Amino acid sequence: xxxxxxxxxxxxxxxxxxxxxxxxxxxxxxxxxxxxxxxxxxxxxxxxxxxxxxxxxxxxxxxxxxxxxxxxxxxxxxxxxxxxxxxxxxxxxxxxxxxxxxxxxxxxxxxxxxxxxxxxxxxxxxxxxxxxxxxxxxxxxxxxxxxxxxxxxxxxxxxxxxxxxxxxxxxxxxxxxxxxxxxxxxxx
Numbered sequence: 001x002x003x004x005x006x007x008x009x010x011x012x013x014x015x016x017x018x019x020x021x022x023x024x025x026x027x028x029x030x031x032x033x034x035x036x037x038x039x040x041x042x043x044x045x046x047x048x049x050x051x052x053x054x055x056x057x058x059x060x061x062x063x064x065x066x067x068x069x070x071x072x073x074x075x076x077x078x079x080x081x082x083x084x085x086x087x088x089x090x091x092x093x094x095x096x097x098x099x100x101x102x103x104x105x106x107x108x109x110x111x112x113x114x115x116x117x118x119x120x121x122x123x124x125x126x127x128x129x130x131x132x133x134x135x136x137x138x139x140x141x142x143x144x145x146x147x148x149x150x151x152x153x154x155x156x157x158x159x160x161x162x163x164x165x166x167x168x169x170x171x172x173x174x175x176x177x178x179x180x181x182x183x184x185x186x187x188x
Contacts, residue, residue, distance in 0.1 A: 023124025030161045033119050035090070035112040038098035043088070043110055045161070051084040051187075053161070054179055056154040056170070057125050060146055061093045061101035061111070062135045069152070069172035070107055076176045077108050083183055087176075090114050092130050092148035100137050100144070115147040125153050156182060 024030060032046040045053065056073070058066040073080075073087050080087055087109040091098070098111040114120055117127040130146035154175055156165035165182045167175070 022121060024122075024155070024163055024166070026163050026166055028163050030155075030157055030163060031122060032161070033122055035114055035119060036095055037113070038095065038102045038111040040095050040099075043112055048086050049159075050086040051159050052086070052164075052183055053157040054080075054085060054087045054154065055090060055119075055123070055157065056087070056152075056175060056179075057090045057120060057123075057150045058152055058172075059091065059149050060131075060133065060144075061091060061097045062104065062133065062144055065152070065172040066091075067101075067105060069170075069175050070101070070111075071105055072173060072176040073109060074105065074107050076180060079180050083180070083187070085179075085183060088112055090119050090150075092117065092120075092127070092146040092150065094145055094147075096142075097144040097146065100135070100142065104137070114150075117148045117150070120148070120150050123153075123155060125150050154179060156186075 034042060034044040037043040058069055060066055070089060089111045092115055093113060095113045098113055102111055120127050127148045127150055130148045132143050132145045134141050134143050152170040154167045154170050155163055156179060158164050164186055
């Protein structure tokens with residue numbers, strides 16, 4: 001009897017946490033969201049006019065896996081352009097971190113600063129307390145602070161902002177290829 005009660009409590013806790021997160025799934029419509037981008041400009045999802053919007057969350061700028069993921073998106077930009085896809089990366093990093101990250105890796109898409117986790121919460125991506133790392137940038141040790149940290153999740157939204165793809169178990173290196181494959185198959 002004790003095990004059954006614990007199981008019910010555990011499953012109830014998972015359900016409550018999922019509801020608290022407002023987790024979005026395939027077929028759900030995503031409300032418009034906005035944030036400050038890597039250049040300090042106000043970025044709005046409502047202004048995106050492409051057929052698809054890829055929103056990928058990553059834990060921290062200027063770290064190994066996140067750099068590999070971002071560079072993979074950068075290297076596949078011609079294919080994204082050909083399929084009329086906008087890509088945006090989202091993290092809890094401050095704008096200056098995103099600017100360093102973009103410049104250091106010659107990234108060709110927007111990075112959004114979600115320091116309060118508003119975009120993550122809107123899509124149900126779990127958040128936890130952030131942190132900081134120190135990196136040598138232009139000969140100076142810079143402390144890169146992020147208020148929150150998210151796991152690596154990726155969403156594809158169609159031009160009506162409906163989720164057509166969600167991946168909560170992202171492989172950093174393969175993410176952009178999987179996104180391209182999904183959109184090619186979706187648009188057949």
